[in-house]
Amino acid sequence: MNALVAGIEAGGTKFVCTVGTGPDDLRAVKSFPTTTPHETLGQAITFVHEQQTLAGAPVAAIGIACFGPVDLRPDSPTFGHITSTPKPSWGGTDVVGMFRDTFGVPVGFDTDVNGAALAESQWGAGVGLDPLVYVTVGTGVGGGVLVNGGLLHGLLHPEVGHVMVRRHVDDHFAGLCPYHGDCLEGLASGPAIQARWERPATDLGVDRDQAVKLESWYLAQLAASLTYLLSPERIIMGGGVLKLPGLLDAVRADTAAVINRYVDVPATSSQVDTYVVPPGLGDRAGILGGVALAQRALTQHTSAQRTSAQRSSQH
Amino acid sequence: MNALVAGIEAGGTKFVCTVGTGPDDLRAVKSFPTTTPHETLGQAITFVHEQQTLAGAPVAAIGIACFGPVDLRPDSPTFGHITSTPKPSWGGTDVVGMFRDTFGVPVGFDTDVNGAALAESQWGAGVGLDPLVYVTVGTGVGGGVLVNGGLLHGLLHPEVGHVMVRRHVDDHFAGLCPYHGDCLEGLASGPAIQARWERPATDLGVDRDQAVKLESWYLAQLAASLTYLLSPERIIMGGGVLKLPGLLDAVRADTAAVINRYVDVPATSSQVDTYVVPPGLGDRAGILGGVALAQRALTQHTSAQRTSAQRSSQH
DSSP: OOOOEEEEEEOSSEEEEEEEEETTEEEEEEEEEOOOHHHHHHHHHHHHHHHHHHHTSOOSOEEEEEOSSBOOOTTSTTTTBBOSOSSTTTTTOBHHHHHHHHHOSOEEEEEHHHHHHHHHHHHSTTTTOSSEEEEEESSSEEEEEEETTEEOOSSSOOOGGGOBOOOOTTOOOOOOBTTTBSBHHHHHSHHHHHHHHTSOGGGOGGGHHHHHHHHHHHHHHHHHHHHHHHOOSEEEEESGGGGSTTHHHHHHHHHHHHHTTSSOSGGGTTTGGGTEEOOTTGGGHHHHHHHHHHHHHHHHHHHHHHHHHHHHHHO | OOOOEEEEEEOSSEEEEEEEEETTEEEEEEEEEOOOHHHHHHHHHHHHHHHHHHHTSOOSOEEEEEOSSBOOOTTSTTTTBBOSOSSTTTTTOBHHHHHHHHHOSOEEEEEHHHHHHHHHHHHSTTTTOSSEEEEEESSSEEEEEEETTEEOOSSSOOOGGGOBOOOOTTOOOOOOBTTTBSBHHHHHSHHHHHHHHTSOGGGOGGGHHHHHHHHHHHHHHHHHHHHHHHOOSEEEEESGGGGSTTHHHHHHHHHHHHHTTSSOSGGGTTTGGGTEEOOTTGGGHHHHHHHHHHHHHHHHHHHHHHHHHHHHHHO
């Protein structure tokens, strides 16, 4: 029986909050738009308070799967802060501190996509798989990575979306990334599709086949690069753009074609359908990322306490 | 005081063997060409026997940093084997088994590049850094990765060299990768340079500046993709091709230009000289990889024995 925890998917557009013990026991889910840190974090805190009252018990931990960039270095003075975001008033916000000070329980914190990767590895399409990659293609292109038992951090955290890709010969769109123009995100995000065809991805009409062809070519290059550099056991690909009919199958076929049996394992050729897959948790991967981060923070806290108790008893 | 171990750099062209306790205490180093498994592994075994006699003590472990592809899954029936190599008679060779059966000590085994990454993280240019990437550009392009405390394995193991890159507009060479034509390895390996200019990289004459320009553009794309997908704290870049005068500095400048301050950390802009660096161990990264793998295997073996002893004493 897992402890009751709070999970928060802190997105740049909206926050989604829940309280529960796992995917089959989410007591309530509430979402609200992301406005100012004061207002939005205040709403999240109020939600958790209300749910604690309803449950008649405090939450044992809180997990936050957060939009970024965020500071994930545990020894950094700004750990748990949102750093240099263009989003007005959010730069420098101490997200973790606010929840820790309010509730006095362990707070798990990571990027939204790392949270989703963790949730998929516990309950979704990547159970037991390591390395595991979770990619989302929507307003931007992002990715989370679980490897050697931990979520991938590093110099910053993976910024999957901005890899340089080889352009499709039929694609004359300049790309709209403010840093790189025609990097993957500049060519293949939802806004890129909208700008190229001057229509949203949901309304492409006769251009849909062409859109799927270009999109698939770019996302297959990402899948191949992930394969070469990270050697994941599975790549989970979700987000609004992947709802384009036929796109996921096209990405699978193009991924196999790009790799061209160089990596001689069935996952990248005849069994590519089991290698590039949709999220097992569907649209709940994000919020369940919050829940998974909370549970992990609780486990780490308990384990650290036990080690500390053992040390004391030995002296 | 570290135990005496044997380290073997098992390359496709030559084997290099040593016995020692670390980089400052290699008792002897011997190299010989890679011919048949019987002859070459036999020579390596003879070398270790001779060194044990000289030292008056057995080696405590053996580490093998091996050319590939190799099977690295501990639970696989062919763990420690070379798998599907085009190299005559080496496919299916049980490298680990031969040394374990002969010497009865723990045998560490990984790819040559993962071994080099481990050695650089212990004694070279990547001490204490995680994630850490080691890239070598020579006959091929390969990479090893240390992340979350372990070497990166996965579906297979990282095959860094074959990522698709955007071609330089001045480059009309078709590329020579048998699988992909103009992937990174097809355009930027030593043989690719030789084929493009019909001269070895050491003898480019007036074409050297142009060669550095193209090579740098391709390797910078790799460095940028590694940054986006793996977020390493440092990228170590070595191998014969990096000896081209001016190339490393050009790669640094192009890496910063490709990333274009999107990842807003000094390592990818003003301090890129500390981010893309040559091997701290120079040409000894490979053989010291063998030594590091041996020491790691010994540590793991000792730790497993201790756990097992603790369990017994509790029952």
